[in-house]
Amino acid sequence: MTKNNQSSSAGxxxxxxxxxxxxxxxxxxxxxxxxxxxxxxxxxxPYFFTVSNIFEITLQTAVxxxxxxxxxxxxxxxxxxxxxxxxxxxxAVLGGLVFQATQNLFLSLATTLLSGLVFxxxxxxxxxxxxxxxFIATLGMMGIARGFALIFSRGIPIFGLPPTYMWIGQGxxxxxxxxxxxxxxxxxxxxxxLLNYTRFGRFxxxxxxxxxxxxxxxxxxxxxxxxIYAICGLLxxxxxxxxxxxxxxxxxxxxxxxxxxxxxxxxxxxTSTFGGEGSIIxxxxxxxxxxxxxxxxxxxxxxxxxxxxxxxxxIIGAVATDQMRRHx
Amino acid sequence: MAKLLVMxxxxxxxxxxxxxxxxxxxxxxxxxxxxxxxxxxxxxxLIKILSGAYRADSGNxxxxxxxxxxxxxxxxxxxxxxxxxxxxxxxxIPHLTVAENLMLPRFVRDGxxxxxxxxxxxxxxxxxxxxxFDIDPHxxxxxxxxxxxxxxxxxxxxxxxxxxxxxxxxTAALSQKEIEILFSTIARIKERGIGIxxxxxxxxxxxxxxxxxxxxxxxxxxxxxxxxTTSAEELISIMIGKTISSHNRRVVTSAGKTLFEVKxxxxxxxxxPINFEIYEHEILGIxxxxxxxxxxxxxxxxxxxxxxxxxxxxxxxxxxxxxxxSAVMRGIGYLPEDRDACGLCLNMGVxxxxxxxxxxxLHSLTYSHVHETQSxxxxxxxxxxxxxxxxxxxxxxxxxxxxxVILGKWLLxxxxxxILDEPTIGIDVGARSEIYELIRNFAGDPGHxxxxxxxxxxxxxxxSNRLLVMSQWQIVAELDPDKSSxxxxxxxxxxxxxxxxxD
Ligand SMILES: Nc1ncnc2c1ncn2[C@@H]1O[C@H](COP(=O)(O)OP(=O)(O)OP(=O)(O)O)[C@@H](O)[C@H]1O
Ligand SMILES: [Mg+2]
Numbered sequence: 092m093t094k095n096n097q098s099s100s101a102g103x104x105x106x107x108x109x110x111x112x113x114x115x116x117x118x119x120x121x122x123x124x125x126x127x128x129x130x131x132x133x134x135x136x137p138y139f140f141t142v143s144n145i146f147e148i149t150l151q152t153a154v155x156x157x158x159x160x161x162x163x164x165x166x167x168x169x170x171x172x173x174x175x176x177x178x179x180x181x182x183a184v185l186g187g188l189v190f191q192a193t194q195n196l197f198l199s200l201a202t203t204l205l206s207g208l209v210f211x212x213x214x215x216x217x218x219x220x221x222x223x224x225x226f227i228a229t230l231g232m233m234g235i236a237r238g239f240a241l242i243f244s245r246g247i248p249i250f251g252l253p254p255t256y257m258w259i260g261q262g263x264x265x266x267x268x269x270x271x272x273x274x275x276x277x278x279x280x281x282x283x284x285l286l287n288y289t290r291f292g293r294f295x296x297x298x299x300x301x302x303x304x305x306x307x308x309x310x311x312x313x314x315x316x317x318x319i320y321a322i323c324g325l326l327x328x329x330x331x332x333x334x335x336x337x338x339x340x341x342x343x344x345x346x347x348x349x350x351x352x353x354x355x356x357x358x359x360x361x362t363s364t365f366g367g368e369g370s371i372i373x374x375x376x377x378x379x380x381x382x383x384x385x386x387x388x389x390x391x392x393x394x395x396x397x398x399x400x401x402x403x404x405x406i407i408g409a410v411a412t413d414q415m416r417r418h419x
Numbered sequence: 420m421a422k423l424l425v426m427x428x429x430x431x432x433x434x435x436x437x438x439x440x441x442x443x444x445x446x447x448x449x450x451x452x453x454x455x456x457x458x459x460x461x462x463x464x465l466i467k468i469l470s471g472a473y474r475a476d477s478g479n480x481x482x483x484x485x486x487x488x489x490x491x492x493x494x495x496x497x498x499x500x501x502x503x504x505x506x507x508x509x510x511x512i513p514h515l516t517v518a519e520n521l522m523l524p525r526f527v528r529d530g531x532x533x534x535x536x537x538x539x540x541x542x543x544x545x546x547x548x549x550x551x552f553d554i555d556p557h558x559x560x561x562x563x564x565x566x567x568x569x570x571x572x573x574x575x576x577x578x579x580x581x582x583x584x585x586x587x588x589x590t591a592a593l594s595q596k597e598i599e600i601l602f603s604t605i606a607r608i609k610e611r612g613i614g615i616x617x618x619x620x621x622x623x624x625x626x627x628x629x630x631x632x633x634x635x636x637x638x639x640x641x642x643x644x645x646x647x648t649t650s651a652e653e654l655i656s657i658m659i660g661k662t663i664s665s666h667n668r669r670v671v672t673s674a675g676k677t678l679f680e681v682k683x684x685x686x687x688x689x690x691x692p693i694n695f696e697i698y699e700h701e702i703l704g705i706x707x708x709x710x711x712x713x714x715x716x717x718x719x720x721x722x723x724x725x726x727x728x729x730x731x732x733x734x735x736x737x738x739x740x741x742x743x744x745s746a747v748m749r750g751i752g753y754l755p756e757d758r759d760a761c762g763l764c765l766n767m768g769v770x771x772x773x774x775x776x777x778x779x780x781l782h783s784l785t786y787s788h789v790h791e792t793q794s795x796x797x798x799x800x801x802x803x804x805x806x807x808x809x810x811x812x813x814x815x816x817x818x819x820x821x822x823x824v825i826l827g828k829w830l831l832x833x834x835x836x837x838i839l840d841e842p843t844i845g846i847d848v849g850a851r852s853e854i855y856e857l858i859r860n861f862a863g864d865p866g867h868x869x870x871x872x873x874x875x876x877x878x879x880x881x882x883s884n885r886l887l888v889m890s891q892w893q894i895v896a897e898l899d900p901d902k903s904s905x906x907x908x909x910x911x912x913x914x915x916x917x918x919x920x921x922d
Contacts, residue, residue, distance in 0.1 A: 289785050293778055306742075309747025368766055
């Protein structure tokens with residue numbers, strides 16, 4: 092009897108402490124907000140809480156989430172990538188053109204991923220080599236990559252993708268789990284392992300926390316920085332194949348405004364824009380929130396223009412609340 | 420008459436860790452009251468409560484007999500009621516002039532909306548002259564020496580009618596000469612009836628300028644004594660609760676093979692090429708005043724500053740160091756002087772900070788987390804870092820414990836040569852001798868040696884096997900600490916004696 096009592100009271104304080112800590116954690120509070128949003132939406136639409144709809148949400152989340160994963164790496168070092176949407180479009184266009192020329196799907200996908208990687212690499216080299224601030228380097232790249240996407244495609248969407256390409260965006264594993272969801276989960280698992288179990292991940296946090304201390308500890312700051320921008324570019328490439336597969340076409344104007352969604356996902360997850368603090372899982376939750384809001388607004392019938400306004404406000408709101416939490 | 424300040428039963432805890440337990444403290448006007456205690460004893464916490472940076476959990480504060488509401492005591496209120504903290508420079512705006520910094524919120528207006536610059540500079544000059552401070556009002560703050568910045572901070576505080584000045588380890592970054600200036604400044608502001616709360620780890624200094632000293636141990640004020648009539652040994656034993664055996668002198672090791680050699684090293688900093696060598700097991704001290712080029716020498720070797728010419732060899736092999744990374748990969752470690760700016764990732768944990776240099780040296784993608792935790796834990800035990808857990812963010816550690824974390828980082832890395840720039844700044848007397856021991860042990864291992872840079876001559880004499888004196892951006896003497904004296908080193912540093920004992 093007494094024993095039971097003791098253990099249950101110990102359990103209680105344990106739970107209290109867990110909640111105490113959890114409430115300090117932005118990711119956790121965002122998770123609660125997400126659940127609340129879902130409950131509200133479930134009342135608005137009876138189809139909301141069906142297995143297939145949950146998968147539908149993860150499917151729609153995949154593109155933003157994968158880009159946001161790359162953006163998380165960069166934000167953790169205290170950097171920023173504004174060029175994700177343009178890189179996304181341009182790498183897909185290049186891959187599409189290669190397919191039109193060769194009819195070789197493998198070559199096409201490889202081109203998309205590689206060109207995403209190269210755009211990121213160039214960002215990284217500009218930032219580390221020429222010391223251009225990330226904001227400016229990636230803002231420039233945003234214009235350049237978008238311009239090239241339109242130039243190469245002559246502004247015309249690319250059609251005629253093969254069924255296998257479509258499968259990336261529309262296929263289902265076991266007839267249930269959308270392929271984009273599978274890719275997204277894999278990306279996040281790898282990103283999680285990279286951040287938390289490798290030297291590379293530790294270096295990312297160290298650079299974001301204090302670049303000078305990191306450099307004086309012998310960390311190859313430039314290499315790591317170039318690496319994360321390249322990874323972010325690569326992930327934009329991966330995300331663009333998913334979107335192309337889903338839509339069945341490649342849009343040179345695609346990915347417009349995705350930097351807003353990706354950065355939104357990152358900051359809603361609570362990753363500090365000053366670098367050094369944050370988590371990749373939180374970004375995933377952030378991406379689901381961003382998507383859910385978009386869907387929710389669709390359900391309520393808010394038009395796409397207003398959705399942009401809401402997205403912008405959410406980013407500012409997320410960072411502002413995080414700042415208040417930090418300075419308390 | 421009521422006392423200037425009375426703090427009663429002050430308690431404060433951080434997430435369940437008690438930093439202060441019912442501390443009583445008081446201050447008379449015109450008095451220097453010293454706070455002494457081990458790293459993490461709660462000294463900074465106590466004064467941060469007074470300056471409004473932290474809020475006390477409980478307790479009472481009275482200023483000139485008037486009760487102060489501690490729940491409302493924030494930085495602004497502290498300033499209003501005349502409590503000023505002299506930081507080491509963070510408060511000043513580096514790109515502005517001395518006058519602008521001094522007069523900042525109260526610029527004289529030109530009748531209308533424009534600032535009357537001439538009046539601003541004149542007022543600033545008058546204020547500085549009244550204090551007898553030799554600072555040019557037109558100088559940019561970033562060009563001032565550390566001690567001038569400190570004087571400016573004091574001038575700003577006094578211009579706001581401060582009654583209490585708080586100084587947390589003000590001499591940590593000062594040269595001997597600058598310390599003298601600070602002490603005479605303190606003597607002068609005492610005469611104005613201002614009370615000074617002064618934190619220091621330097622016993623000598625405490626005996627010299629302190630009127631009373633209160634010792635904190637583990638968050639409790641355990642005694643208040645007169646430093647002039649209390650011996651250094653007594654003060655230390657009150658502070659750490661036991662007597663420490665007087666420092667054992669260094670073990671004289673026979674000079675082994677040359678481990679590290681610098682030949683003709685030159686860049687825009689030095690007035691003459693730098694030549695020296697370090698033997699295996701040796702602790703080579705570098706003495707000299709602040710601004711004599713000691714730090715720049717370390718930065719040149721470590722690949723921070725570019726070299727114009729010069730040859731560096733390790734164990735007889737020429738090595739090229741182009742960046743800190745290349746130095747670290749070759750087994751050279753550098754503990755920088757400025758710990759917060761260059762040494763620590765403040766929002767990372769103790770563990771992550773301490774393993775950083777070691778991880779940087781590995782080549783694999785992953786590493787053993789178990790090994791990381793174990794080696795950090797044993798280092799934390801060895802150098803007695805006071806932290807509630809290994810994951811505690813470093814920014815929450817006390818000053819001395821932060822310094823220990825950086826030292827631990829380099830002791831954990833696989834280094835052959837450690838360059839330590841003022842490694843014991845902010846470290847308490849007890850921990851200091853333990854750290855000397857660790858440094859000696861490090862040097863005792865095969866293939867190891869240490870370059871020990873310090874402006875504290877006593878320390879250099881105590882720890883080094885051999886020492887170099889730097890002055891005016893060059894090496895001016897090589898001395899044997901057993902045959903040398905504080906006086907001799909001082910003379911070389913000041914340039915009043917010149918001889919180069921080897922060529
Ligand atoms: N903001 C904080 N959050 C958590 N713990 C803190 C915080 N500030 C101080 N502490 C803890 O309170 C204790 C007292 O710290 P404090 O900085 O007052 O020590 P100190 O006497 O000034 O030491 P030092 O001589 O090393 O500067 C330490 O254990 C420290 O880790
Ligand atoms: Mg302190």
